Amino acid sequence: MPTGTGNPGDMPDRTENTGPRTEPPEVVANAIDDVSDKAKEVVDRASESLKQTSASAAMQVQQAQKAMVERANEVKARAASQLFQAAETLRSEVRTGQGQPVQQAEALAANLEQLGRYLEAHSFDQIESDVRHTIQRNPWQSVGIAVAVGWILSRIFGPRRR
Numbered sequence: 001m002p003t004g005t006g007n008p009g010d011m012p013d014r015t016e017n018t019g020p021r022t023e024p025p026e027v028v029a030n031a032i033d034d035v036s037d038k039a040k041e042v043v044d045r046a047s048e049s050l051k052q053t054s055a056s057a058a059m060q061v062q063q064a065q066k067a068m069v070e071r072a073n074e075v076k077a078r079a080a081s082q083l084f085q086a087a088e089t090l091r092s093e094v095r096t097g098q099g100q101p102v103q104q105a106e107a108l109a110a111n112l113e114q115l116g117r118y119l120e121a122h123s124f125d126q127i128e129s130d131v132r133h134t135i136q137r138n139p140w141q142s143v144g145i146a147v148a149v150g151w152i153l154s155r156i157f158g159p160r161r162r
Contacts, residue, residue: 076119083116 087109094105122130135142 072124076124080116080119083112083119087112087116 090105090109090112091101094102096102119127
């Protein structure tokens, strides 16, 4: 029986492997396939989630566009109605000393009604086309009008000076 004196013949022969553990190539290939499959699943789930989010966002944008168009049409209809009311008010309130309608007020009322009918009868696309055509026919007049409107708006909304 061995006595453990440190002599090579006294101890059983044990070989210790302190280097990296090597797996058979088949096990490594299976592990790589498993990791690859899991990565594909994650990518597929992320892709599907992105598609759903994109579809949801597109639907929300369409709903918002529809709501904006409806709101714009409501505002246009209200503007037309107010133009008709302004024309009626002009006709009923602006009179000469003898109770006769003032010719300029009547002409302005007719123009207001014409503008109200135009708003009722035309879509925003038609209005835009008409405005573009008018600007192209009369560019300097359009610039003058834009300057005048800008000046008026600056007086209304500009800083108050004391």
